[in-house]
Amino acid sequence: MGSIVGVMKKQLVKHCDDRGFFMELLRDDDEMYGSFGQASLSMSFPGVIKAFHYHRLQDDIWFFPSGHAQVVLHDMRPDSESYRQTQVNYMGEDSPYLLFIPRGVAHGYRVLGSRAATIVYFTNMAYNPAQPDEYRLAYDDPDIGFDWSTKFR
Incomplete structure (x- = not known):
């Protein structure tokens, strides 16, 4: 798993x-x-996977003030040096940082642990229900090929 161009912490x-x-x-x-x-603010229960979606016009900035999440990014931008690369981030109350997700990067998360997780996110444009800038992919999309299971070593 690499680092995706344009993603900032x-x-x-x-x-x-x-x-x-x-x-x-x-x-x-x-x-x-x-x-x-x-x-915006959203809460998800333990084990929930919310993935994947991306935007063509919108940038996101994510923050998890409570709980813990495994955040997965996948670069969908054909002109990017990190095209088709996947990046995994572990975010939450014990690891407080903002994550900038540029437009064209698919993103999603899985709630870790036994408590709900809360996400606060900022976008550079307001949601327009008449023309939503949101494109969905399945959490198990074969082109991304991400394994959401927890590995025990």
Whole structure:
């Protein structure tokens, strides 16, 4: 599994004191910030796989504030140096970072562990139900060939 061109990670920093913590997520001066379209929140139960889909116009920025997820990306851009490569990321409350997913990169996730996971995501354009920029692939798409099972060694 390689690294996909255009995917960016931003490590998040918790500022802790005796009251709790504060953590900035996304700023308009971050390299991965393009333009604001929409912010969304979703929760998924343990073991759920939500995969795959991609966009032709929309970029996503993902963050998992609670729970844990295995995030799988697959480059669908024929003109990309990382075309047809797959990248796996482990995200969640114990690994807090933002993940920038460029348009043309298929993405999905599986909730890990015994607790639900929450995802907050930002997009550079608002969802338009009349013309959705969303193209779906099966979680077990043979062209991607990703094995979602947990490996025990």
